[in-house]
Amino acid sequence: AQTVTQSQPEMSVQEAETVTLSCTYDTSESDYYLFWYKQPPSRQMILVIRQEAYKQQNATENRFSVNFQKAAKSFSLKISDSQLGDAAMYFCAYRSAYTDKLIFGTGTRLQVFP
Amino acid sequence: DAGITQSPRHKVTETGTPVTLRCHQTENHRYMYWYRQDPGHGLRLIHYSYGVKDTDKGEVSDGYSVSRSKTEDFLLTLESATSSQTSVYFCAISALAGSSYEQYFGPGTRLTVT
Numbered sequence: 001a002q003t004v005t006q007s008q009p010e011m012s013v014q015e016a017e018t019v020t021l022s023c024t025y026d027t028s029e030s031d032y033y034l035f036w037y038k039q040p041p042s043r044q045m046i047l048v049i050r051q052e053a054y055k056q057q058n059a060t061e062n063r064f065s066v067n068f069q070k071a072a073k074s075f076s077l078k079i080s081d082s083q084l085g086d087a088a089m090y091f092c093a094y095r096s097a098y099t100d101k102l103i104f105g106t107g108t109r110l111q112v113f114p
Numbered sequence: 115d116a117g118i119t120q121s122p123r124h125k126v127t128e129t130g131t132p133v134t135l136r137c138h139q140t141e142n143h144r145y146m147y148w149y150r151q152d153p154g155h156g157l158r159l160i161h162y163s164y165g166v167k168d169t170d171k172g173e174v175s176d177g178y179s180v181s182r183s184k185t186e187d188f189l190l191t192l193e194s195a196t197s198s199q200t201s202v203y204f205c206a207i208s209a210l211a212g213s214s215y216e217q218y219f220g221p222g223t224r225l226t227v228t
Contacts, residue, residue, distance in 0.1 A: 004156075033214060045157075045204060045219035052214065091156055100145055100208050101172070102217055104156035 002027045004094050006105035013082045014113050020067075021077045021108045023092030031097035034068070034075045039089040039107075048090075051075065053097075079110075087112045117141045118220035120205050126226045133192040135223050137205030145208035146188040147172075147217065148180060150201040157204060163188055195227045 003026045013019035025034070036048040051059045051068050058066050063083075067076045079086055092105040117140035127133050137146065144165050149157040159172030161180040169180050177199060179191045192199055205220040 035216075043202065043222045043224075045206075045222075047216060047218065050211075050214075050216065100215060100217075101147075101159055101162070102157070104158070106154055106156045 002029075002094055002096065002103050004092055004103050004105040006092055006108050008108045009106075010109045010111070012111040012113060013079070013086075015082055015084060017082055018078060018080045019082055019110065021079075021090050021092075021110065023075045023077070023105055025073050025075065025092075025094050027073070027094065027096070029096055029098070033095045033097065034066075035093040035095070035102070036064070036066070036075075036077045037091045037093060037104075038086075039091065040085075040087070045091075049077070082112050084112050084114065086110060118205060118207060118218065120203075120220040120223050122223060123221065124224050126228060127195050128228055129196060130194050133195050133225065133227075135190045135203055135205075135225070137188040137190070137220055139186055139188075139207050141207075141209075142185055143207040143209055144185070145215075146182065147206040147208070148178075148188065148190045149204045149206065149219075150174065150199075151204060151222075152201050160190065160203075192225075195225075197227050199225065200227045201225060 032053045034051045038046045049061045063080045089107045094103045119138045121136045147162045148160040151157045158174045163169045163182045181189045203223045206217045208215045
C-alpha cells in the first residue's frame with residue numbers, strides 16, 4: 001500500500017523569505033501523480049501544485065515550486081517570497097495513475113511572521 | 115470552487131442519533147468522494163461514487179453509508195453517530211485538468227458528536 005509522510009508538523013518563515021516543506025512517499029508503482037494542497041484557516045482545500053511522475057521537470061506555479069526526486073521518493077514544496085497569506089496547513093498527496101483515490105500525508109502547519 | 119456546496123456547514127448531535135450530510139455539485143461531475151479530516155491523520159477516504167447508484171467503500175467506511183440517486187447529490191449518512199465520528203467532513207469531485215484528473219473540495223462540514 002502507498003503511504004505519504006510529512007515529517008514536519010510545524011514550520012515557520014519570515015515574510016519575504018523562502019521555506020521548504022518536506023514530503024516523502026512509498027510506492028511500488030512507476031506511474032503516479034503528486035500534489036500539494038493548501039488549507040488556510042477558512043478550511044477550504046486549495047490545490048497548489050501538481051507533478052506527474054513521468055515528467056523529469058519540476059513543476060512551478062508562480063512562487064510555488066517542487067523538488068521532485070523520483071528515485072528518493074521525495075516531493076518537497078518550496079515557497080519563495082513568503083507572504084502572510086501563505087500561512088496555512090499544507091498537505092502532500094499521492095494518486096496512482098491507475099486509480100482516482102488520493103492518499104494524504106498528515107500535514108505541515110506553516111506560520112509566516114512579519 | 116468547482117461549484118461544490120456542503121450542508122450543513124456545522125452540526126452538533128448526540129451519540130446514537132442518525133446524521134446525514136449532503137454534498138451538492140452543479141457541474142455534472144461523475145466522480146464524487148467523501149473524506150474525513152482528523153488531527154494527525156490528514157484526510158482519509160470514507161466512500162466514493164462513480165455515478166448514480168454506483169458507490170464503493172474507502173479506507174474508513176465503517177459506520178458510514180452513502181447514496182447517490184442524482185448526479186448532483188452525494189449523501190453521507192451516519193446511521194448511529196458515535197463520538198469517534200466527530201470530525202470535519204469534506205466532499206470532493208474529480209475533474210479533468212489538462213491531461214489528468216484533479217480533485218476539488220467543498221468547504222467542509224464540522225460535525226461534533228456529544
